[in-house]
Amino acid sequence: MAQILLRNITRASNSTLLTTSRIGPSPLTIPAxxxxxxxxxxxxxxxxxxxxxxxxxxxxxxxxxxxxxxxAEGRPPRCIHVYNKRGVGLIGDxxxxxxxxxxxxxxxxxxxxKQRLKQPQFDSNNLVLIDDNGSPLGxxxxxxxxxxxxxxxxxxxxxxxxxxxxxxxxxxxxV
Amino acid sequence: MNVNARFLTNRxxxxxxxxxxxxxxxxxxxxxxxxxxxxxxxxxxxxAVAPPVRKPIVPAHYRFVYPEFLPDxxxxxxxxxREKLERLDMLNRRRxxxxxxxxxxxxxAVTSSDPHAAGKTSRFVGICIHRExxxxxxxxxxxxxxxxxxxxxxxxxxxxxxxxxxVLRLEKRLDDSLFYLRDALPEFSTFDEHxxxxxxxxxxxxxxxxxxxxxxxxxWLERWERQNLRGVANIDQYxxxxxxxxxxxxQKPWEKYDLMKQYRATIPEEEQKEIFxxxxxxxxxxxxxxxxNKRKRTFVKPKHLA
Amino acid sequence: xxxxxxxxxARLRLSGxxxxxxxxxxTQVREKGHLSRPRLRNPYWFIRPQRSQTDDLVTGENRSFxxxxxxxxxxxxxxxxxxxxxxxxxxxxxxxASATEDAQPWTPNVxxxxxxxxxxxxxxxxxxxxERVRTTLLQVVDNHVVKxxxxxxxxxxxxxxxxxxxxxxxxxxxxxxxxxxxxxxxxCGLFKDSGVMPTKNLARFIVSPxxxxxxxxxxxxxxFRVGDFVDVRGKTVDHGFQGVxxxxxxxxxxxxxxxxxxxRRPGNxxxxxxxxxxxxGTKMPxxxxxxxxxxxxxxxxxxxxxxxxxxxxxxxxxxxxxGLVYIYDTILPLRRPQLAPPxxxxxxxxxxxxxxxxxxxxxxxxxxxxxxxxxxx
Numbered sequence: 075m076a077q078i079l080l081r082n083i084t085r086a087s088n089s090t091l092l093t094t095s096r097i098g099p100s101p102l103t104i105p106a107x108x109x110x111x112x113x114x115x116x117x118x119x120x121x122x123x124x125x126x127x128x129x130x131x132x133x134x135x136x137x138x139x140x141x142x143x144x145x146a147e148g149r150p151p152r153c154i155h156v157y158n159k160r161g162v163g164l165i166g167d168x169x170x171x172x173x174x175x176x177x178x179x180x181x182x183x184x185x186x187x188k189q190r191l192k193q194p195q196f197d198s199n200n201l202v203l204i205d206d207n208g209s210p211l212g213x214x215x216x217x218x219x220x221x222x223x224x225x226x227x228x229x230x231x232x233x234x235x236x237x238x239x240x241x242x243x244x245x246x247x248x249v
Numbered sequence: 250m251n252v253n254a255r256f257l258t259n260r261x262x263x264x265x266x267x268x269x270x271x272x273x274x275x276x277x278x279x280x281x282x283x284x285x286x287x288x289x290x291x292x293x294x295x296x297a298v299a300p301p302v303r304k305p306i307v308p309a310h311y312r313f314v315y316p317e318f319l320p321d322x323x324x325x326x327x328x329x330x331r332e333k334l335e336r337l338d339m340l341n342r343r344r345x346x347x348x349x350x351x352x353x354x355x356x357x358a359v360t361s362s363d364p365h366a367a368g369k370t371s372r373f374v375g376i377c378i379h380r381e382x383x384x385x386x387x388x389x390x391x392x393x394x395x396x397x398x399x400x401x402x403x404x405x406x407x408x409x410x411x412x413x414x415x416v417l418r419l420e421k422r423l424d425d426s427l428f429y430l431r432d433a434l435p436e437f438s439t440f441d442e443h444x445x446x447x448x449x450x451x452x453x454x455x456x457x458x459x460x461x462x463x464x465x466x467x468x469w470l471e472r473w474e475r476q477n478l479r480g481v482a483n484i485d486q487y488x489x490x491x492x493x494x495x496x497x498x499x500q501k502p503w504e505k506y507d508l509m510k511q512y513r514a515t516i517p518e519e520e521q522k523e524i525f526x527x528x529x530x531x532x533x534x535x536x537x538x539x540x541x542n543k544r545k546r547t548f549v550k551p552k553h554l555a
Numbered sequence: 556x557x558x559x560x561x562x563x564x565a566r567l568r569l570s571g572x573x574x575x576x577x578x579x580x581x582t583q584v585r586e587k588g589h590l591s592r593p594r595l596r597n598p599y600w601f602i603r604p605q606r607s608q609t610d611d612l613v614t615g616e617n618r619s620f621x622x623x624x625x626x627x628x629x630x631x632x633x634x635x636x637x638x639x640x641x642x643x644x645x646x647x648x649x650x651x652a653s654a655t656e657d658a659q660p661w662t663p664n665v666x667x668x669x670x671x672x673x674x675x676x677x678x679x680x681x682x683x684x685x686e687r688v689r690t691t692l693l694q695v696v697d698n699h700v701v702k703x704x705x706x707x708x709x710x711x712x713x714x715x716x717x718x719x720x721x722x723x724x725x726x727x728x729x730x731x732x733x734x735x736x737x738x739x740x741x742x743c744g745l746f747k748d749s750g751v752m753p754t755k756n757l758a759r760f761i762v763s764p765x766x767x768x769x770x771x772x773x774x775x776x777x778x779f780r781v782g783d784f785v786d787v788r789g790k791t792v793d794h795g796f797q798g799v800x801x802x803x804x805x806x807x808x809x810x811x812x813x814x815x816x817x818x819r820r821p822g823n824x825x826x827x828x829x830x831x832x833x834x835x836g837t838k839m840p841x842x843x844x845x846x847x848x849x850x851x852x853x854x855x856x857x858x859x860x861x862x863x864x865x866x867x868x869x870x871x872x873x874x875x876x877x878g879l880v881y882i883y884d885t886i887l888p889l890r891r892p893q894l895a896p897p898x899x900x901x902x903x904x905x906x907x908x909x910x911x912x913x914x915x916x917x918x919x920x921x922x923x924x925x926x927x928x929x930x931x932x
Binding site: 325326327328330331332333334335338339341342344345346362363364368369370384385386405407408409410411412 | 675676678679681685687692694859862864875876877920921922923924925926927928929930931
């Protein structure tokens with residue numbers, strides 16, 4: 075519940091965000107109702123876009139420090155580029171995200187949009203942060219990831235040169 | 250066989266005033282099942298009077314147990330030979346694998362071969378939130394929350410890569426589809442992966458779980474207030490007057506009197522009887538065989554453990 | 556004297572005038588355009604089939620007598636509940652048939668006869684690797700050869716170019732036999748020589764003379780093999796006059812933001828300046844569907860010989876469910892058969908053993924087999 079409200083608050087414009095973050099160490103301290111009332115004009119209440127394109131909000135699911143802090147503050151990363159020709163990210167695609175004022179790369183490991191038969195569809199758009207060589211920033215992924223990723227990432231490792239299979243190594247379970 | 254079945258159904262149809270049953274609905278089950286019992290009795294009575302042609306009497310609940318055997322009711326897409334071939338293929342598949350009776354709201358475990366998985370198989374446990382389509386295209390959606398992450402998978406019932414379908418808990422819910430679980434609190438769609446299968450006693454009707462789920466606050470994925478859901482507990486709490494007004498506006502209370510709409514959306518009862526008369530014996534023998542095998546397996550089990 | 560002079564003058568004048576008119580006056584031929592389009596001449600079998608139905612006042616006895624006569628002339632109906640009643644070996648053999656039978660073998664460039672079928676629906680099949688393919692079911696409906704017109708006699712509506720003149724003959728094939736009492740006399744006369752019961756549908760197939768078939772030969776799904784590629788021709792679903800959004804998939808214009816009255820209109824249809832006109836081929840509203848279309852290179856995944864049904868790849872066969880389609884050998888060069896198909900068609904003498912009821916492509920998963928599993932690496 076609190077998390078959802080937090081997410082709502084983060085959808086406010088930049089200026090209000092700055093003020094809220096300045097006021098308290100964490101936006102949790104703001105009474106939720108008051109926040110909703112005062113920010114009702116600026117709240118972004120549409121459901122997040124199912125397609126991963128530019129400015130789509132994502133959820134970091136690994137335990138990297140950066141990702142954890144960003145999610146805890148309620149400022150989830152935004153996709154600012156998708157590294158494929160279509161501009162819409164599919165599972166296993168590499169994206170560039172803006173996270174806590176930095177640009178980081180990540181791999182999509184779970185999508186909200188309709189998937190193929192027998193492939194899982196998640197309730198959130200999940201992301202694992204990686205560095206430029208393809209090795210993940212965190213050491214563990216705390217949600218299940220689809221088994222198709224094994225095949226997709228292995229293929230990409232062969233074609234793109236970077237080693238993406240390290241992401242598979244830190245996965246806790248497959249579904 | 251066909252001619253006889255048609256003869257029988259015609260006579261029954263004359264007696265009971267042409268009733269149509271929605272194929273994928275659990276709602277009118279009780280009424281229609283209740284209505285079906287006197288029909289059967291009538292049929293039996295009639296058989297006693299009629300020339301002694303004994304036909305296997307198709308149980309009335311078959312249209313709910315095997316809804317995918319009923320074709321798409323859209324008239325432009327019907328073709329008797331295609332439907333027959335499709336039914337033969339479905340029966341052939343059912344000879345290879347046990348596809349048990351289940352409903353929206355039942356908890357299933359599906360084991361399917363997966364070329365990407367490490368052991369080349371993957372198993373998924375979840376609640377069936379939706380069943381749709383007919384024939385070989387029949388499919389269902391399973392939902393579960395694993396590690397606080399909601400996951401849904403769409404399976405096709407007759408997909409040959411499916412190795413096993415187990416029903417862990419056979420029950421129905423109050424609604425025809427449970428998409429609102431996506432907006433409910435996660436505990437309502439969380440199920441243990443190592444759940445033991447619960448057995449129902451034979452002959453008992455499928456229980457209806459009266460559980461009402463608690464929704465999260467808005468934003469929601471759909472406008473649930475417009476769908477007249479019975480399985481939601483706290484929807485009033487999140488509604489404002491404008492929501493109530495707009496949901497009232499889109500209601501179509503006259504549709505239940507629209508006989509033509511109902512006619513177009515369903516397969517007539519006579520045709521249903523015809524279809525099930527064709528596949529009934531085969532399905533029944535398969536059911537019996539499965540039961541026998543199961544009993545055998547339960548005897549073997551302690552030995553196996555020891 | 557004077558009179559003769561006047562007469563001569565008049566004659567002279569007359570002749571002079573005729574000469575001058577022949578030189579100057581040209582008869583106008585307005586119909587003649589820049590295209591030398593051949594006059595369309597319908598083939599001779601384009602006759603009104605249905606008789607105008609009047610109340611004949613035929614008594615019940617007479618009606619049953621008519622039925623009896625039809626039964627005596629043509630035998631049992633060819634299809635009962637979708638299953639054909641005749642065996643393929645009961646081919647009606649006319650003397651011409653035996654003459655052509657010891658004819659040439661199949662060569663890659665020869666054109667075979669096609670089939671008339673009905674599109675009866677679609678459902679998925681699975682390959683052995685677990686992949687799902689969508690298939691369309693085509694039922695070959697009681698096809699019989701009605702007539703063969705050899706190349707010398709065949710005059711198509713449009714004369715082909717000189718190189719191909721008199722190279723191909725024509726086979727008239729009928730499908731779905733029906734009660735002759737409902738048809739006109741002229742239409743029934745088409746079937747007189749073949750011994751075939753009058754059919755609802757007729758089609759012509761352009762064939763090489765080697766692939767000629769004797770009238771009365773039944774054609775069934777064994778004409779094609781599993782794994783072959785076929786072209787399917789049909790008439791697409793009629794949508795009527797449609798706008799550009801439905802007809803060409805245009806996006807339309809926004810619903811709001813000051814847009815008035817142009818939500819589903821095409822917008823601009825051309826530029827100015829030198830190109831200041833509507834270019835030919837511009838996508839515009841118009842009639843959608845109800846056109847003949849051929850979809851090429853569909854693989855046959857499975858065949859059912861009992862119901863004469865074939866499963867072809869894809870779900871985009873033109874036409875609605877229960878609509879007529881025509882099946883041909885594919886013309887795509889890379890998908891043409893390498894090995895000889897049944898030529899000129901499948902005779903029962905050719906097939907040593909009876910064909911099984913269901914024939915599956917080797918890649919397709921048979922529903923009678925066990926579930927698909929993958930071997931661990």
